[in-house]
Amino acid sequence: MKKLTALCAASLLCCTQVSAQSYFDELLIFGDSLMDSGNLGLRFTNRVDDGSGNFSTGAYAEIAPQHLGKALGLATNPAVGGGTNYAVGGYETADILNSINGTGLALPAGGAVARAAYLTEFPRINRNALILIDGGGNDFLNGTANSQATIIASAQTLIAGVTALSNAGGRYIMLSNLPDLGKTAAAQAQNALTPGYAATVSAGAAGFNQAVQTYANFSGANIIPVDLAGLISYVSDNAEVYGFANGSVGGFDQRYMCFNDGVAPGGTNSPGCVEHPVYGIDGSNPNPDKLLFNDGVHPTARLGAITGDYLIDVVMAPQVVGQVPSLGLGIARTQQQSLVQVMRENRWLADGDRLFISASGATGDEPTGGDQESKHLTLGLSRSVSPGLSLGAAISMADHELNTDGSEIAATSVGFSGLVNYREDRWLAEGSVGLNVVDYSDIDRKFSLGSQNLTATGGTDGHGWHLDGQLAYNMLSSQTVSLAPALGLRWLNSKVDGYKESGGEVSNYQWGEQSRVSRQFRLGMLANAALNENFSLYAEAFAVSEEEDADETIEIRNTNLGYSSYRLPSYQNDGDSFADVSLGAAVSIDKARVALNLNYNDEGEGRESVMLNYSRPF
Numbered sequence: 109m110k111k112l113t114a115l116c117a118a119s120l121l122c123c124t125q126v127s128a129q130s131y132f133d134e135l136l137i138f139g140d141s142l143m144d145s146g147n148l149g150l151r152f153t154n155r156v157d158d159g160s161g162n163f164s165t166g167a168y169a170e171i172a173p174q175h176l177g178k179a180l181g182l183a184t185n186p187a188v189g190g191g192t193n194y195a196v197g198g199y200e201t202a203d204i205l206n207s208i209n210g211t212g213l214a215l216p217a218g219g220a221v222a223r224a225a226y227l228t229e230f231p232r233i234n235r236n237a238l239i240l241i242d243g244g245g246n247d248f249l250n251g252t253a254n255s256q257a258t259i260i261a262s263a264q265t266l267i268a269g270v271t272a273l274s275n276a277g278g279r280y281i282m283l284s285n286l287p288d289l290g291k292t293a294a295a296q297a298q299n300a301l302t303p304g305y306a307a308t309v310s311a312g313a314a315g316f317n318q319a320v321q322t323y324a325n326f327s328g329a330n331i332i333p334v335d336l337a338g339l340i341s342y343v344s345d346n347a348e349v350y351g352f353a354n355g356s357v358g359g360f361d362q363r364y365m366c367f368n369d370g371v372a373p374g375g376t377n378s379p380g381c382v383e384h385p386v387y388g389i390d391g392s393n394p395n396p397d398k399l400l401f402n403d404g405v406h407p408t409a410r411l412g413a414i415t416g417d418y419l420i421d422v423v424m425a426p427q428v429v430g431q432v433p434s435l436g437l438g439i440a441r442t443q444q445q446s447l448v449q450v451m452r453e454n455r456w457l458a459d460g461d462r463l464f465i466s467a468s469g470a471t472g473d474e475p476t477g478g479d480q481e482s483k484h485l486t487l488g489l490s491r492s493v494s495p496g497l498s499l500g501a502a503i504s505m506a507d508h509e510l511n512t513d514g515s516e517i518a519a520t521s522v523g524f525s526g527l528v529n530y531r532e533d534r535w536l537a538e539g540s541v542g543l544n545v546v547d548y549s550d551i552d553r554k555f556s557l558g559s560q561n562l563t564a565t566g567g568t569d570g571h572g573w574h575l576d577g578q579l580a581y582n583m584l585s586s587q588t589v590s591l592a593p594a595l596g597l598r599w600l601n602s603k604v605d606g607y608k609e610s611g612g613e614v615s616n617y618q619w620g621e622q623s624r625v626s627r628q629f630r631l632g633m634l635a636n637a638a639l640n641e642n643f644s645l646y647a648e649a650f651a652v653s654e655e656e657d658a659d660e661t662i663e664i665r666n667t668n669l670g671y672s673s674y675r676l677p678s679y680q681n682d683g684d685s686f687a688d689v690s691l692g693a694a695v696s697i698d699k700a701r702v703a704l705n706l707n708y709n710d711e712g713e714g715r716e717s718v719m720l721n722y723s724r725p726f
Contacts, residue, residue, distance in 0.1 A: 131677045132238040132280075132423075135173075135182040136192050136226070138204050138269065139242035139284075141406060142336075143173050143195030147186040147215060147222075152197050152406040154367055154396040163367075163389050163396065169409030173240055175416025180238070180423070187213055188222045200246045201265040208269045209276075217246075233277040238423070241270060242284035242336070244316050245405065248309065259312060263319035267327055274329030280676065282422065283324060284334040285669075288341060289313040293381035294404030296364035300382075313337070325672045332422060333671040338614040339418045339557070343411065344400060350414075350558060353387060353398050366403050367396040380404055414558035421555045421615050423676065425564075426662045428514045428553050430678030433570070433624040435510050435517060436546055436602030440572040441626075443504050443523040443542045444598070446486035449703050449721035450500065451538050452646065453694070454529035456590060456636045459492040464502075464723035483507045488525070489726070496531040504544070518550040534585075536592060536634075539577030546570040548604065555615065564612030566619070570604035580634055588638045596630035596650070608667060620663030620673070627655045630688070642696040650688040652709065657683050686711040700724040 137143050141152035151168035158166040173193070177184035185191025187207075194207045198217040207213045209228065212221040223229075233239075247253035247262040270281055289295055290310025299306035317337060324331045344363050347354040353362035366381035368389045381404040387395045396408040407415065446466040453462065466486040488502025504523035509516070525542035546569065553564045578596030604622045632650030639645065660679040665671070687710055694703035703721040708714065 131680060132180055132182060132236055134192060134234050134237040135177050135180060135184060136233070136237050136239045136273075136278075137173050137184060137195050137241070138208055138226075138239070138273075139195040140199045140204070140246055141195075141197035142171070142245070142284075143193070143240065143242055144197045145171065145174055145184045145186055145191075145193045145195070147188045147193065147196045147213070148198075150197075152402075153409050153412055154402040156409070161394060163394055169396075169412065170416075171412045172407075172415035172419055175413055176240070176419040176423070179416075179420045182238075187226075188215060194226055195242075198246055199243065200250060200252055201243045201262045201269075202252075204241070204243045205265050205269045205272075209272045227272060227276050231276060233273060233279075235277060235279055237278065237280070239273055239278050239281045240284075240334075240419070241266075241273075241281065242286075242334075243269075244286045244313075244320070245289065248289055248312055248316075249405070253312065253316065256315065259316050260319045263316055264323055266320060267323040270324065270329050270331065271327050274327065279330055280332060281329055282332045282334050282419070283320070284336045285317045285320065286313045287337050289405075291341070291344065291364065292405045293364045293366040293401035296361065297380055297382050297404070300360065321670055325670075330674050331671060332674050332676060333666050333669050334419065334422060335614050335666065335669055336415065338668055339415060340400075340407075340411070342613050343414055343557070346560070347400070349560065351398065352400055352410075353384060357385065363400055365399060366401040367394075367399050367408055368403050410558070417555070417557050418614065421557075424514070425553060425555070425615065425617065426664060426676040426678040428512075429551070429619050430622070430660065430662060431510065431512070431515060432517060432548060432551060432568075433602045433604045433622040434679065435508060435519060435548075436570050436572050436604055437600050437624045437626055439506065439508060439519070439521050439523075439544055439546055440542070440574045440600045440602055442482075442484060442506060443486075443521075443525060443544050443572075444540060444574040444576050444600070445707070445717070445719065446484065446504055447488070447500075447502060447525055447527050447540045447542075448690075449692075449694075449705060449719070450488065450490050450723055451527055451529055451540065452636075452703075453701065453723060454490055454498045454500075455531070455536055455538060455634075456638075456644070456646075459495060459498065460725050461492055462490045462500075462723045463726050464488055464490065464721060466719060466721045468717065468719045481509045486523075486525075488527075490527065490529075498529040500527040501525065502527070502542075504542075514554055516550065516552040516554070517548065519546050519548045521546045534582040534592075536580040536582060536594075537577075539575075541573070541575050543573045544571060546572065546604075548607075551607070551609070553609065553612070555612075557613075562612055562615070564609040564616055566607045566609035568605045568607035570602065572600070572602040574601070575599040578630065590634070590636040592634040594630070594632050594634050594650075596632075598626070598628045598630060600626040606663075614668060616667045618665040618667050618673070622660070622662055622678070624658070624660075624679070625656050629653045629655060632688070644694050646690075646692050646694075648690040651685065652688050652711070653685050654683045654711070657681065684711065 187194040213223040290306035365384040369383035387398040450464040484506040486504040490500030502525045523544035527540040530537045580592040580594035582592040658681040661675040662678040665673040692705040705719045
């Protein structure tokens with residue numbers, strides 16, 4: 109589990125970010141050649157260079173699902189060898205459905221059954237499995253989808269597989285749309301011979317995608333849309349930026365030239381293409397990394413890696429956005445801690461009316477490679493309303509920044525707090541309550557698609573509150589030294605409104621509301637020593653038990669597509685126990701008191717803070 113530590117005002121905010129490795133423990137894959145990791149003994153991409161420039165030998169480069177699997181720490185081995193990848197090159201949607209709950213995994217398509225259908229072998233799906241599925245391309249290539257009715261039938265067949273997986277317990281199903289088939293190397297080559305062919309094929313693919321989207325929205329499954337069509341279009345439109353061959357050669361668009369126009373991985377029936385005269389396998393300087401297509405319809409290793417980056421972002425983006433309410437939880441914690449010193453003075457000093465100012469500023473390094481900064485100011489007063497009883501109120505203002513490798517979050521907050529202290533004999537009771545309003549002015553989510561670094565930007569509002577109280581008993585009758593065991597409860601809450609982001613190209617999302625709760629029981633000791641009438645030291649140590657277990661998901665909608673919203677994991681945290689220690693000193697200057705407070709607890713990766721407090725009687 110990845111941990112994020114953010115020093116936020118009076119405390120170093122610990123934001124526990126669920127990592128995909130810790131949540132998903134299996135990757136199930138169904139589909140065609142774009143997903144096949146070797147069920148036919150190969151992968152549908154170019155071979156890698158053996159060092160001599162000979163691309164006809166050596167291993168096949170990795171494909172997009174394998175990049176996703178590596179990022180998640182999950183295997184993508186072919187099902188024919190006992191793995192969880194049931195995709196097979198050449199599969200139509202009917203074959204995909206058969207591999208899920210039909211006749212089984214046939215190798216090749218229409219051939220002998222090599223393994224039972226997945227749901228025949230495993231009737232219930234692992235609740236923490238991530239499922240990836242695509243299909244439809246071969247329905248067009250083989251002529252199965254050749255009319256509006258048959259295109260719709262193919263879409264229905266694909267969604268039937270999705271529904272079967274969902275009904276069997278599949279909670280997270282990534283469903284890819286179909287790339288624009290008219291903008292493949294095969295279609296463009298055919299279009300040179302038959303003008304208008306590419307446009308016809310493009311229209312068919314668009315109709316298939318629309319039908320899949322429509323039936324998906326009625327399926328009831330938690331479908332996570334994968335905009336493969338949008339991604340390839342984005343890369344193609346930015347081919348020059350990515351370093352792919354671009355522009356016209358001999359009247360033909362280089363973006364639709366291929367690396368290998370010979371027998372493609374799919375066999376002798378694979379559609380043909382125009383091989384690039386320079387970067388093709390038989391060209392003057394063979395280099396598949398300069399081309400989008402390996403053959404007529406399959407991507408090169410480089411385009412596959414970019415697609416892998418996109419798949420990773422689809423899964424990881426919710427976990428980046430899941431940091432926002434954790435920052436809000438830290439803001440609530442900061443607000444509570446800004447009141448601690450004046451409550452401490454009300455506890456140990458004689459009754460009196462006090463104006464107080466609490467301020468802090470800190471920076472720190474993030475375990476994930478980022479850093480954070482915060483600035484905080486609280487103004488308030490505490491008034492003695494009767495012997496042993498003090499009431500107070502405060503207003504807090506703060507700026508917060510959280511910067512990690514995957515995000516930059518900036519927020520400002522205003523908080524309103526009330527506090528109470530009560531003493532009777534040796535009994536000490538105190539508590540505080542507060543509400544804060546937060547402006548998350550900039551939420552920048554950063555990710556990469558190959559060599560291009562993108563930022564999806566948004567902003568939203570939120571609020572939070574805290575409730576804190578403790579009861580203690582002073583065991584000593586000394587006027588200068590106090591020692592009191594204490595029992596406390598701290599309750600923090602953060603809520604963040606939904607928002608829409610932009611700037612992420614194919615990865616722009618509408619994010620739903622989020623909330624986060626922390627509920628802690630605290631058992632410890634309070635100590636105070638007045639060395640003289642002007643100077644005192646204190647120490648406080650608590651054993652803390654976090655009672656809230658969190659297994660959060662967030663509602664998401666891809667704003668580039670018309671799919672219904674879906675949910676993905678955004679935050680996970682198990683209740684834990686940790687130590688919380690504070691040390692400090694206070695000095696009287698004229699009638700005022702200045703106190704310095706150092707706090708550390710080892711929750712998560714640890715938090716630490718430094719706070720300066722000024723109070724003055726009035």
